[in-house]
Amino acid sequence: MHEDDVRRNAFAMPLENPSYPPGPYRFVNREFLIITYRTDRDALERVVPEPLEIVDPLVKYEFIRMPDSTGFGDYTESGQVIPVRFRDQTGGFVHSMFLDDDPPIAGGRELWGFPKKLASPTLQVERDTLVGTLDFGPVRVATGTMGYKHKVVPTERALHALQEPGFLLKIIPNVDGRPRVCELVRYYLRDLAVKGAWTGPAALELHPHALAPVADLPVLEVVSGVHLIADLTLDLGEVVHDYLA
C-alpha cells in the first residue's frame, strides 16, 4: 500500500477495517436512567480537573440502553457524570463509563476522550421497577432502581438537560509512554427528539472495586431519578483547554 493511500485512509485502527466508522453517530431510542445524588465535596475536588469548577456536590449516576446506534450497534452503558461550570457555561464532566461493546469504547476513547472501560451494565424494566446494574467481571459495583413512569417530566425540561455540553479529559500516551494528548474536550448532543421523560422514587447502591471505583464518590443522599427516552446525534468535539501547551 502506497504512503498516500495510508494517509488518505487513516481514520482509526486497523487501517483496512477500523474499529468504528467516522460518523455522524445517530442514536435511536436511547433510554436513560439518571439518578442524581449528593456526594462528598472533597471527593469531587480530587477528581474534577481545572479549569472546570464544581457547582454543587452532586453526581449523576447513569444507566443507558442504546438499542440502535450508528456503527456501534446495540449495547448498554453505565457511568458517572459530574455537573460542572466551564467559564460561563454549565455542563457535565464525564468521570467514568462502563460499556459492553468494543467499537464505542475504542471510538469513544480515541476520538473524544470518553473514559470508557469494558464491563457488564444492564438497564431493564422488571415488572414495576426500572432496574440498572453494573457488574465488573463477576462483581456487582452499582445497582439503581426507580419506579416505572410515575410522573411525567415536561419535554422542555428534559430537552434543556440534554442540550448542555459534556466535558472530557482526553489522554493518549505516546509510544514511549509519555503523554501525547492531554486535553479538555467539549461536545454536544444535536438533533434531539425527546420521546418521553418521567420521574419517580429512586435508589442507588455503589460497591467498591479496584478497577471500577464508582464508590469513591459515595452516595450521601439521592436527590432525584429521571427516566428518559430520546433520539440524538453525538457530535464530534472541540478542544477547549490543552494541558500540555
Add this chain to the structure above:
Amino acid sequence: MKASEVRATAFAMPRHSPSYPAGPYRFVDREYMTITYQTDPSVLERVVPAPLRVLEPIVRLEFVRMPDSTGFGSYHGAAQVIPVRFGTETGSYTRLMFLDTHPPIAGGRELWGFPQKLASPKLEVDRDTLVGTLDFGPVRVASGTMGYKHHAIETDVARTSFEAPGFLLKIIPHVDGSPRICELVRYTRSDLVLKGAWSGPAALALYSHALAPIADLAVREVVSGAHLVADYTLELGEVVHDYLA
C-alpha cells in the same frame, strides 16, 4: 484538581483509574500456536503499508494464550502477522489482532498502535491436538489445529522469531475526526526465556466476517506449524516513520 496535577498524573484514561498500568509489561508462560501459510502476493502488496516491503507471499496466524501478564491479567489473543522488511531489517507487521480482555486492547491501541478488536480467541490442548479458534460474536472466523509436541524445534531457531522487531501502524484521530497520529511504530521484546518450541502437522481454516476480515488473506498452502512457550517483556516502541510529517 489543579491543572498541574492533571498534567503530572496523565498517563491514560480514566485519569483517576487508568485502563492499563504504565508497565514494563512482563508476560509469563506466553504460549503460541503459529501457523505459517502461503497467500496471494498481490493481496499482500495491497495491505502492507509502505515503507514496509513484502518479503515473500507468507502470512502467520497466531493463536496466543497469556495466562500471567502485567496489568492485563489472564487472556487470549489471535493475530494475523506478515513478515516484512524495513530498510535493512526484517521483522513482522501486525495486520489484525483480536483479544478477549480490555486493558491490553486499550493499552495496545493507545500506546503502541496494535490493531486490536474485542473478540473471542482461544488456544487449548484437546487430547492429542493443539486447537486455536477465533470467534467474532457468535461467528467462527478462524480455526487452527496442530499435532501436540511432535518434534522439538532447536532453541536458536525458535529464538529468532522473538528477536525480530514488530511493526505497527498507529492511528489515532483528533476530536474533530481528522488524523492526529499516523505513525509506523517499531517495537521489540526483551529478557526472553524460551521454555519450549515444537513443530508438527498443522492446518488452518479462515472464514469471512465483515468486521474481522482475516480471510482476505486466503490460505493457499500451510507451510508450517510452531508451538512456542516463553516469558518475555514487551518493550515500548519507537516511531520509525511519521505519515503526517
